[in-house]
Amino acid sequence: MKIALLGYGKMGKEIEALAIAKGHEVVLKINEHNLNDLTLENLRKADVAIEFSTPHTVVSNIRMCFEAGLPVVVGTTAWYEHFDMLKKECEEKGQSLFYATNFSIGVNLFFHFSKQLAKMMKHYTAYEVSVDEVHHTHKLDAPSGTAITTAEGILSEYPAKSSWVNQIVTTEHPAADTTANSAELLIRSYRTDEVPGTHTVYYESEVDTIEFRHTAHSRKGFAAGALAAAEWLPGKKGIFTMNDMLSF
Template sequence: MKIALLGYGKMGKIIEKIATDRKHEIVLKIDFDNLHELTAENLKQADVAIEFTTPSSVISNINVCFDAGVPVVVGTTGWYDQLDEIKQQCEDGNHTLLYATNFSVGVNIFFHVNKILAKLMNNYPYYEVQVEEIHHTQKLDSPSGTAITIAEGIIENLDAKKNWANVLVADGKDSDDNVGNSALLIESYRMDSVPGTHTVIYDSEVDSIEFKHTAHNRNGFALGAVLAAEWLNDNTGFHSINDMFNFDI
């Protein structure tokens, strides 16, 4: 496939390597220093675009892909308050988009088991649940998109939780966990060089159950994004990564 890379930062560079190893061709690379090259005309050379930029540029980049009629895989996080609007636009214009808060295969297995665990824990209301996420200090959004997906998976399945609240825990200071009983607390920590660690903790007076995913590097996210680009070759319309994995247990 001919791939356009929108964003050539940490993720864009790894995606380039994995895509070329899988015999794809990178026909366009857009970053901050050549933004003028991001035109619908230039994008039309590509079969698919892969977008890993910033929360402030992702929406206009999606729109250029729509204008060019090029399917787009969106990895950028921090724009989901506009998700419904983009979905509508995508469907109205017969465009193709796949987004994921996290493209790693392991994390998507984690998302699925997280839901099953939350459903099970309805029977044990004396456990209080909380989510923790740790990322590198350059991360712009908080909580992480992955933590939001984990929280939504719990809220959909655990009757006691109705919404989530986030606390960014600075410099090891204790979080303010005064978020109300029906809110699920997400604690965000920022530490040097951590690609992404997410833990769901069910805590009671007698014990704790911790369910944890640790990314060792960014390769898993990049591979998932390339697999999604390949999947869009045979699938059109608006999709989340759940449609690609389609777990049935």
Template sequence: MLTNGLVVDLQQKNMKIALIGYGKMGRAIEDIATKVGHQVVLTIDDPDFDAETLKKADVAIEFTTPQSAVSNIKKCADAGIPIVVGTTAWYNDYNDACDYVLSKNSGLFTATNFSIGVNLFWRITEMAAKLINDYDEYDAFIDEVHHTQKLDAPSGTAITTAEKVLANFGRKNNWVHHENGIGSSTNELELSVRSFREENVPGTHTVSFKSDIDTIEITHTAHSRKGFASGALRAAEFMTGKSGIYTMKDLLNE
């Protein structure tokens, strides 16, 4: 059930949560977690913390920086608690992180975007790309807009969106990034992903299919961080007591 944009059907089971990263997302998660009866037993906002302290939590939720994510994943595995990771732009080290977590019989849940709406947007994008692929007059593009403090570009969500278009739109074979929307690809096999940075934008992603005569657009606009925060909490509930590697597909039963 959705009330004022806040997902309120989280299970009330008094989880003990360690928040690793106490910035915009960490605070948004704390706000919802305490409202639904979970306990935030630890907030960590400094890289030099002792893995032992994590043991008082049932699960950790990590929203930090691309440089910190893998080390935090390993600390949680060492402490034997499952971790939910929202940080983006560290995925080149994904296999290494998974191997480490599995070697410690611990748990890892990752998502480049925890919002249920974005996961629906991805499903719609896959269907649209597959359908429009049959009409040669259409080209495909992706645009993303985020707040100016965002460290990575393009966003993890834009990269996942690009991967979903590429898997279903046979005329493109790789994506290329255009920072600040500057430049465009002249190679028709390339899928252009343009990033823009503007004040106070939680996250907007648009997939466009353009022909000479019209444009079909699919846009997801986050109105706040609540969708990401409640999705991360759902993932934490799902991970409590679990080991192994999971993604949103497991949570949404896709």
């Protein structure tokens, strides 16, 4: 398979290594220094694009892939306010887009079980639920897309919370913010060193704490999921995400 990498930073390089090891060919690599190479002609040399760039560049890159008729797998986060518009454009133009806030299989299991846990915990009102995410200091967005997906899963099963609110914290898991509206699910974002991504759901009561955590040890899990999506997507039309590819 011929792959165009739109975004050739930490994730783009991880995906390239895995793609080559699996016998794929990377025919285009775009970063901020060679944007002149990002043309319809070059995009059309690929079978699929994998987009891990920045929240500011992802929307125009997706549109270029639609224009080139190239299926696109999108890992970049923090563009979802444009989602409805791009979904409409994708469907009208008969194109294909696969997106995920997190491509790791383990995180998608974590999403699934966190929803099951919320379904059980909604009966135990002594517990306050919250979500913590820890990432490296280069991460541009907060809260992480993964934390948002986790929070949305909890909200769908937990009637006591109706929306989420984000707090940037300077120590890991500080005491709960007593000013937070109790109908809001608190997401704490902490940035430190080179952490690839740790997400924890807390249920805390006066007498104990239940923690449910996913810890990424490297970026390899994200890269493997994105590549699996790129192998799965060509030939399909419309909008897809991990639930369409995985059977849970």
